[in-house]
Amino acid sequence: MANTFNNQYTNMTIKDKDSLCDHNHEIIQELIQLRNGNDSSSNQDVQKVNKNGDLLCFAKNIELFVHLCDVNNYPKTLAQIDILPIRPKHLPSQHSLILKFVPNYITLEDIQNEINLKINTLFNMEEMNGSNTGKSRHIRIEIKSSTECDKLLSNGGLTIDDHIIELNEFLASPQLLFCSKCNDSGHVRKHCNLQYDACRRCGEDKSTGNHNECNICCHRCKQNHLATDYKCQFIIGYRRALLQTLKQKPHLLPPNVKLFIPSECRDDGDKSNKIVSKISTKNITAYNDKYNGQVKHLPFNINSHSWPSLGKHQSNTIDLTTDDGLWKEIKNNQNEIEKLKEEFNNKIQQCHNRYDDNIKKIKSILSIVSSQTKYQNENVTRCYSILNKFIPLLSATLILFQKLTENYNEQNKMNDNSNETHQLIQYISSSIVYMKERNDALITSQKSLHNLSDQQGQLLLQAVNSLESNHE
Ligand SMILES: [Zn+2]
Ligand SMILES: [Zn+2]
Ligand SMILES: [Zn+2]
Structure with a gap:
C-alpha cells in the first residue's frame, strides 16, 4: 500500500504540491501559530509542541501514519517556512516483526x-532491549508495506548462513496512560x-523545593521506584485487571490491534500471550459505522483524507478508540x-395488581360464605x-x-262405644x-342444607386456589 502512496506523490509535479499547500493555507497558518506557542487553548494533555x-503530529490511521513516516512525502516548505520532518523511531506494531534467538555472530548487516x-x-x-542472552538476541524489524510484512510473516x-531463524509477529506490550498531574493511571x-x-520521584508538590535529586519513593507503595514505574505492585494489579477485561471483551480494542500479555498479567497455566482485536481491516467499515458513526471506504486512499480543520476542540482530542469503546x-x-x-418495576406493579384483585x-x-352460613344455621x-x-x-x-x-279390647266385651272408637281413628289418621x-318439610330442609354446604x-x-395462584 505504501508503494501506492509513493507513486501518488512522486507523480505529482512541484506545482501540484504547491497548489495543495495553497488550498490549505488556513491550516498552515494555524500550524505555524501552534509552532510559535501563540495558541492559548493549548492543552497539556495533548502536547502538540514538544x-x-x-x-x-497525530495520525488517526495506521496507513496515514506509515505514509507520514516517509520524509519524501512532505513538501520542502509550507507557507515560506522550511519543513524538516523528523520521522518517528518506530512504525506501529502491526508493521513490526520479531526474529527470535538470532545467534550473536549473525550481524544486523x-x-x-x-x-x-x-x-x-x-x-x-x-x-530488542534486554533480549540478549550472551549467545543470541531478538531482533525487531519494521516494514512499511503491509503486503510485504504479511509476505515475510x-x-x-x-x-x-544456513540458520533458520524463527519470525513472529511483534506484539506491543500494553502501555498505560498516566495522569501528568498525580502520576496515577485511570484518568x-x-x-x-x-x-x-x-513529583514522580517523591510524590510531593513539584512547585516547591528541588526535585532533581529528591528521594525516590513511590506515593502508592512507598517502595524505591518512580510513581510511573511498571514495577509498582499497584500498577501491575491495575494493568492485570485491565488486560483481563480486554481479554474477555476483545471487541473493545481498535481494529487490527494485537496486545502482548506480559507473564505477570496472565492467569496461572494460561498459555495465550496475546489479545487480538476481533475487527480486521476487512470489516473495518462496519466497525467505523458502529463506533464513529462515519463511513470510511477501503482500501485506504490518501485522496479520501482531506486535511482536517484544526478547530480548537477537535485539535485537542486524541482519538482514544479504546476509551471510546469502553465508554460505549x-x-x-x-x-x-x-x-x-x-x-x-412493571413486574412488581403486575404482582400488586394481581394481589389486590x-x-x-x-x-x-368470604362474605358470601358467611351469609350462607347464617342462612344455613x-x-x-x-x-x-x-x-x-x-x-x-x-x-x-x-x-x-x-x-x-285398650278400648278395642273393652269393646270386645261391651260393644257400645263404637262412636268414640270412630273419633279416635279419625284423630289418628289426621x-x-x-x-x-x-x-316432607324435614326432607326439603335437609336437601337445601346439603346444597348449601356443597x-x-x-x-x-x-378461595384457597386463588390464594395459591397468588403465590406464584
Ligand atoms: Zn491525576
Ligand atoms: Zn520530588
Ligand atoms: Zn509503587
Missing part, C-alpha cells in the same frame, strides 16, 4: 542484506482531583440495567324446631293408639297426615 519547539533480497520497504531494524522464518490531567503537580460499553450496560429496572375476590367469597334451627314439634306429636299419637287398643307433612365447600376451595 520541548524543542517541534510540532507533533547480514540480516538486512537477507531481508533486502526479499522486500523493498524495510524501515528500521534493531536489537507467512514464510515463518528467514534463512541466514487524565483534565479529570484529576489533585491540587498540585506531583459502559453506556450500553447502563441502558440495559435501566431497561431491566423498568421491566422489574385476589384479595377483593377472597373478600367477596337458620335452616338447621328450623329443622330442630320441626323435630321438636314432631317428637311430642308422635309420642301423643302413640299414647292415643295405646288407648285405642295425626298421621300431619306427621307426613312435617316429615356450595360453601366449592367457594372455600376457590
Whole structure:
C-alpha cells in the first residue's frame, strides 16, 4: 500500500504540491501559530509542541501514519517556512516483526542484506532491549508495506548462513496512560482531583523545593521506584485487571490491534500471550459505522483524507478508540440495567395488581360464605324446631293408639262405644297426615342444607386456589 502512496506523490509535479499547500493555507497558518506557542487553548494533555519547539503530529490511521513516516512525502516548505520532518523511531506494531534467538555472530548487516533480497520497504531494524542472552538476541524489524510484512510473516522464518531463524509477529506490550498531574493511571490531567503537580520521584508538590535529586519513593507503595514505574505492585494489579477485561471483551480494542500479555498479567497455566482485536481491516467499515458513526471506504486512499480543520476542540482530542469503546460499553450496560429496572418495576406493579384483585375476590367469597352460613344455621334451627314439634306429636299419637287398643279390647266385651272408637281413628289418621307433612318439610330442609354446604365447600376451595395462584 505504501508503494501506492509513493507513486501518488512522486507523480505529482512541484506545482501540484504547491497548489495543495495553497488550498490549505488556513491550516498552515494555524500550524505555524501552534509552532510559535501563540495558541492559548493549548492543552497539556495533548502536547502538540514538544520541548524543542517541534510540532507533533497525530495520525488517526495506521496507513496515514506509515505514509507520514516517509520524509519524501512532505513538501520542502509550507507557507515560506522550511519543513524538516523528523520521522518517528518506530512504525506501529502491526508493521513490526520479531526474529527470535538470532545467534550473536549473525550481524544486523547480514540480516538486512537477507531481508533486502526479499522486500523493498524495510524501515528500521534493531536489537530488542534486554533480549540478549550472551549467545543470541531478538531482533525487531519494521516494514512499511503491509503486503510485504504479511509476505515475510507467512514464510515463518528467514534463512541466514544456513540458520533458520524463527519470525513472529511483534506484539506491543500494553502501555498505560498516566495522569501528568498525580502520576496515577485511570484518568487524565483534565479529570484529576489533585491540587498540585506531583513529583514522580517523591510524590510531593513539584512547585516547591528541588526535585532533581529528591528521594525516590513511590506515593502508592512507598517502595524505591518512580510513581510511573511498571514495577509498582499497584500498577501491575491495575494493568492485570485491565488486560483481563480486554481479554474477555476483545471487541473493545481498535481494529487490527494485537496486545502482548506480559507473564505477570496472565492467569496461572494460561498459555495465550496475546489479545487480538476481533475487527480486521476487512470489516473495518462496519466497525467505523458502529463506533464513529462515519463511513470510511477501503482500501485506504490518501485522496479520501482531506486535511482536517484544526478547530480548537477537535485539535485537542486524541482519538482514544479504546476509551471510546469502553465508554460505549459502559453506556450500553447502563441502558440495559435501566431497561431491566423498568421491566422489574412493571413486574412488581403486575404482582400488586394481581394481589389486590385476589384479595377483593377472597373478600367477596368470604362474605358470601358467611351469609350462607347464617342462612344455613337458620335452616338447621328450623329443622330442630320441626323435630321438636314432631317428637311430642308422635309420642301423643302413640299414647292415643295405646288407648285405642285398650278400648278395642273393652269393646270386645261391651260393644257400645263404637262412636268414640270412630273419633279416635279419625284423630289418628289426621295425626298421621300431619306427621307426613312435617316429615316432607324435614326432607326439603335437609336437601337445601346439603346444597348449601356443597356450595360453601366449592367457594372455600376457590378461595384457597386463588390464594395459591397468588403465590406464584
Ligand atoms: Zn491525576
Ligand atoms: Zn520530588
Ligand atoms: Zn509503587
